[in-house]
Amino acid sequence: MRIVVIGGSGLIGTNLVSRLRQKGHEVVAASPASGVNTITREGLAEALSGAKVVVDVANSPSFEDKAVLEFFEKSGRNLLAAEAAAGVGHHVALSVVGTERNPDSGYLRAKVAQENLIKASRIPYTILQSTQFFEFVGAIVQSATDGDTFRLSPALFQPVASDDVAAALADIAVAPPANGTIEIAGPEKIPLDAIARQYLAAKADRRQVIADIHARYFGAPLDDKSLTPGDRPRLGAIRFEDWLSGSTAQG
Numbered sequence: 564m565r566i567v568v569i570g571g572s573g574l575i576g577t578n579l580v581s582r583l584r585q586k587g588h589e590v591v592a593a594s595p596a597s598g599v600n601t602i603t604r605e606g607l608a609e610a611l612s613g614a615k616v617v618v619d620v621a622n623s624p625s626f627e628d629k630a631v632l633e634f635f636e637k638s639g640r641n642l643l644a645a646e647a648a649a650g651v652g653h654h655v656a657l658s659v660v661g662t663e664r665n666p667d668s669g670y671l672r673a674k675v676a677q678e679n680l681i682k683a684s685r686i687p688y689t690i691l692q693s694t695q696f697f698e699f700v701g702a703i704v705q706s707a708t709d710g711d712t713f714r715l716s717p718a719l720f721q722p723v724a725s726d727d728v729a730a731a732l733a734d735i736a737v738a739p740p741a742n743g744t745i746e747i748a749g750p751e752k753i754p755l756d757a758i759a760r761q762y763l764a765a766k767a768d769r770r771q772v773i774a775d776i777h778a779r780y781f782g783a784p785l786d787d788k789s790l791t792p793g794d795r796p797r798l799g800a801i802r803f804e805d806w807l808s809g810s811t812a813q814g
């Protein structure tokens with residue numbers, strides 16, 4: 564089966580492309596670096612020709628509120644229109660757990676816009692909402708710098724290895740469309756301040772982490788339900804502590 568991975572050169576995309584190729588599919592790893600651009604539409608129609616499934620794991624080059632909204636709206640519109648023209652039968656997209664519960668986050672508002680375009684299109688779809696990748700924890704911690712310390716909410720998080728997310732997408736891409744949303748999270752719920760302490764300890768960084776229930780997460784206030792999944796998420800197998808200590812394949 565011909566499958567196009569939009570954002571095929573990224574963290575998730577690279578992993579997903581190799582998993583789908585191992586299953587014997589014809590996979591196009593599409594991104595601006597390979598001449599396929601969902602904003603300018605360069606190379607898009609050619610890449611989608613003959614494709615049965617498209618998996619969208621592209622990300623915005625800028626996370627600034629206006630730029631990220633423009634990216635996901637324009638990219639989504641162009642991609643879905645090109646898929647309709649090419650007769651694609653399944654659109655799979657990667658989003659974030661809790662998009663609809665965090666209107667104060669510009670990034671998550673942009674992901675809601677992306678999800679709404681998908682739901683409004685006539686193309687059968689599956690949206691996979693993931694919690695934060697382990698690989699993103701360092702950026703979360705750095706964003707919470709407060710002088711010589713870090714100030715983070717103790718709200719529960721349930722981060723997941725990107726490898727587990729790519730494995731889920733590889734299954735979803737070859738399954739029938741759910742025409743709905745599926746969630747994936749890591750195997751453990753951990754308060755965000757505790758995750759930061761584990762991360763800094765693994766990096767031998769002795770700076771202090773302060774738990775602050777008012778600390779915002781990229782502009783959003785948090786409680787235990789803000790970024791954790793509902794009742795029946797798919798659970799990744801890799802534990803954060805094992806990933807950190809390099810005892811898994813990811814290091």
Ligand SMILES: NC(=O)c1ccc[n+]([C@@H]2O[C@H](COP(=O)([O-])OP(=O)(O)OC[C@H]3O[C@@H](n4cnc5c(N)ncnc54)[C@H](OP(=O)(O)O)[C@@H]3O)[C@@H](O)[C@H]2O)c1
Pocket residue numbers: 569570571572573574575576593594595596597599600601602603619620621622623624638657658659660674692693694695696697699
């Ligand atoms: N980080 C997290 O914790 C997290 C959690 C849940 C969901 N997600 C979602 O996961 C998805 C993938 O994230 P990631 O970390 O794998 O991203 P990434 O490593 O930053 O890769 C982004 C990809 O998007 C491509 N891209 C950028 N502009 C494009 C355009 N105009 N047209 C086509 N492709 C374009 C890039 O191509 P080039 O390399 O050619 O520039 C690259 O392949 C995102 O949608 C994100 O919202 C992330």
